Amino acid sequence: MQRSHSQRRRRRKRDQGSVEMNLAAMLDMAFQLLTFFILTFRPAPIEGQLSLNLPPPVPQTNVEANAKGGEGIDNVLAMETLHLHVVANDRGDVSELKVELNPIVQGRLDEGNIQRLDQKLHSMFAVKQIPFDRIQIAVDGRLRYGELMKIIDVCHRQRLPDGSAMQKISFSEVDVGATSNAK
Amino acid sequence: MSEHNSEKAEPNLTPLLDMVFQLITFFMLVINFKGASLDLSLKLPVLGSARPLERHGNLEPLLLNIDSTGQVKVQGKQVDVEQFITKEARFLKNQLKILGTPIENGELPVPVIVRADRSAPFHLVNHILKICQDQGYRNFSLSAMSREEKH
Incomplete structure (x- = not known):
């Protein structure tokens, strides 16, 4: 008897003190919010950047001298700018790539050709007497942007004599079609 | 007699709500407005x-x-x-x-x-x-x- 009385008193005390919230409505809302976030979730693509400083193009004084000079590494001594010439076909693929006046790539820029270009540039930059510190790429206007970026990527991998990466890369547009038509 | 003794089954929603709020917080933090x-x-x-x-x-x-x-x-x-x-x-x-x-x-x-x-x-x-x-x-x-x- 004594026990049941104390139990009753405890239950009454508990009934008076606790407030039971209806969580179902809040849970509904929370689930709606969660659904919205899941449906609109789109992870940002992992993008990299290639930073270039591109001042407006200025006439290069050593282009003509180089053209007269002929081919070979010996003729490009005392130069600061290494010139690449890229010719594209009508589909926008690389059809020819010259380093100075030497054709290095003929046909599409596949893995093998990229490696050949890399080796060529590497060998040119390895010659300490040649103070190349920048690369200028004369690009056929028809070339696809993705193909140009592959070439820029190879150029960017080259190391200067001080060990730093090649940063000074610029490009200019050449209308090869118009030039060949004019001839 | 049996009707009187039967108790309403009330699931405890608190842990579930906690988890949902944690998920909402996660999605709110990783939402990328610049993606637009x-x-x-x-x-x-x-x-x-x-x-x-x-x-x-x-x-x-x-x-x-x-x-x-x-x-x-x-x-x-x-x-x-x-x-x-x-x-x-x-x-x-x-x-x-x-x-x-x-x-x-x-x-x-x-x-x-x-x-x-x-x-x-x-x-x-x-x-x-x-x-x-x-x-x-x-x-x-x-x-x-x-x-x-x-x-």
Whole structure:
């Protein structure tokens, strides 16, 4: 008897003190919010950047001298700018790539050709007497942007004599079609 | 008698609610509002040497989404590229004036992020770069994927 009385008193005390919230409505809302976030979730693509400083193009004084000079590494001594010439076909693929006046790539820029270009540039930059510190790429206007970026990527991998990466890369547009038509 | 003794089954919703709130918090933190300014339909070139952009200062870089036909989209809307870049450059110059930052040799100290489709012809991209150069932009960040995306 004594026990049941104390139990009753405890239950009454508990009934008076606790407030039971209806969580179902809040849970509904929370689930709606969660659904919205899941449906609109789109992870940002992992993008990299290639930073270039591109001042407006200025006439290069050593282009003509180089053209007269002929081919070979010996003729490009005392130069600061290494010139690449890229010719594209009508589909926008690389059809020819010259380093100075030497054709290095003929046909599409596949893995093998990229490696050949890399080796060529590497060998040119390895010659300490040649103070190349920048690369200028004369690009056929028809070339696809993705193909140009592959070439820029190879150029960017080259190391200067001080060990730093090649940063000074610029490009200019050449209308090869118009030039060949004019001839 | 049995009706009187039967108790209502009330599941404890508190842990469930806690978990849902944690999930909501996670999604709110990772939501990317800047993603709206990126045109995710573009197929960017793949470059091994591409690195994340290091930001200097509080000024927002100029973002250009260039599709394969040379059209520029801003927040999903196609814009006249010349008008857009001119307007942005003018706005930036006013901002720099207010901040008291000098513009040296007419060069704007803010990079242009070029997100161009890999199949866009170079002459179209170059035309847009020239417009930027005419307005005083000198630093360009060419966007690329570090590796090929899997679909």
